[in-house]
Amino acid sequence: MRELFCYDSRQRRKMSAEDLRNLFLLQFSPIGSNAREKEEATAMHWFTYLHDCEDGLLPVTLGEIMSFATGASEIPPAGFEDDLSVSFNDDSMFPLASTCSLTLALPSKYKDYEDFKEAMNTALLGAHGFGKY
Numbered sequence: 001m002r003e004l005f006c007y008d009s010r011q012r013r014k015m016s017a018e019d020l021r022n023l024f025l026l027q028f029s030p031i032g033s034n035a036r037e038k039e040e041a042t043a044m045h046w047f048t049y050l051h052d053c054e055d056g057l058l059p060v061t062l063g064e065i066m067s068f069a070t071g072a073s074e075i076p077p078a079g080f081e082d083d084l085s086v087s088f089n090d091d092s093m094f095p096l097a098s099t100c101s102l103t104l105a106l107p108s109k110y111k112d113y114e115d116f117k118e119a120m121n122t123a124l125l126g127a128h129g130f131g132k133y
Contacts, residue, residue, distance in 0.1 A: 015062050015063065015066070015074060015075060016054060016062070017047075017050035017051045017053065017054040017062065019062075019075065020050050020062060020065065020066070021047055021050055023075065023080075023084050024069075024084045024085060024086045024104065025083055025084065025085045025086070026039075026043055026085075026086050027085050027086065027087045027088070028040070028043075028088075029088075035088065035090065035108070038088070038090065038108045038109070039088040039108050041108075041111065042088055042106050042107070042108040042110070042116070043086075045106075045110065045113050045116040045117070046086065046106055048113055049113075049116070049117060049120055050062070050065070052117070053065065058117070058121060059121060059125060060120070060121055060124045060125065064124050064125075065124065067127075068095070068097050068104075068123070068124050068127050069084065069097045069099070069102070069103075069104040070084065070097075070099055070102055071099040080102060082101075082102055083102070084102045084103075084104070085102065085103050085104070086103075086104050086105075086106055087103055087104070087105045087106070088105065088106055088108040089105040089106065089107055089108060090107075090108045090109050092105065092107050092109075093107055093109070093119055094107060094119050094120075094122060094123040095107060095119070095120060095123050095124075107119055
């Protein structure tokens, strides 16, 4: 009975890049639009970034990405009440997050993964919210 009603943090499994990839719904522009091609390239950068985080190749963790986007450093045991989404922003150099609406806006201006990665690292490591000072 205890297992049914009480969450034991020792039993949680490690968050994976695939977990985050599946958790965030990508909000693309319509097929054929001018923005769609850049958004698809940015989505590939996003997936690569998540896997690089998981593999320890970056100074950022998956938990820090979650915290930046949602305010929670891990996926709650019962999940999130609302869907998480990724939108694309061609006007910003850095990712933007709305923790209230659970939306992460990725910069879609970077053609090169290295530039995208640098922008993501700068934003995530420089975020001073949710307990970071």
